[in-house]
Amino acid sequence: MMTYIGHHIIAELKFTDGNSIKRVGQLKQIFEDAVKKSRLTKLSSDYHQFKPFGVTGYILLAESHVSFHTWPENNYMSIDVFSCGSKEQAEIVFNYLLEKLKPITVNKKDFSRGI
């Protein structure tokens, strides 16, 4: 029998163009707000701006992590939300991100983590 530890959302987002995912500023704000909204506990976060464009970011949580990486040249962003809080909290983070990021297509997979 599996010991359930947490819920992990893995998502692939596609955009009409790469403009909205080129720069760290707005993306950082959206991700920080998503975690605040979920009431998950942020321990730390870090973001990196690639040249000429592209962003990667990480929020370490008491309940695991949220991460994203963008490839504007492919109109693509990866998102991971791993929460050992409730599944609902992971969904709050993810739904807020979709609402703000407005991708044209989303491929979402849900996993139970544990052993």
Place this chain on the structure above:
Amino acid sequence: MMTYIGHHIIAELKFTDGNSIKRVGQLKQIFEDAVKKSRLTKLSSDYHQFKPFGVTGYILLAESHVSFHTWPENNYMSIDVFSCGSKEQAEIVFNYLLEKLKPITVNKKDFSRGI
């Protein structure tokens, strides 16, 4: 057709007991060494020691990220290795971690990321 972006290893590790996964010190060293060995490019990393025990950490890479979270009370550790470098580099990280961490069971899943 999917645009392939990177390789993501998701793993669940079980240990005979939780002692080796309680404290940040040795785990930090093992994860930092794993990334060095793979020649992936570290941007930053952060680790957190929970009280009374338990550790969470991540290494942000130019090629995505490595993360882990431990639940010593369940003899359990989660590992994620997401690399848009070669699949081989992700495997080098993961195999080094297994060699050093010595879990008794490993449940590993491999995913292609992209859209």
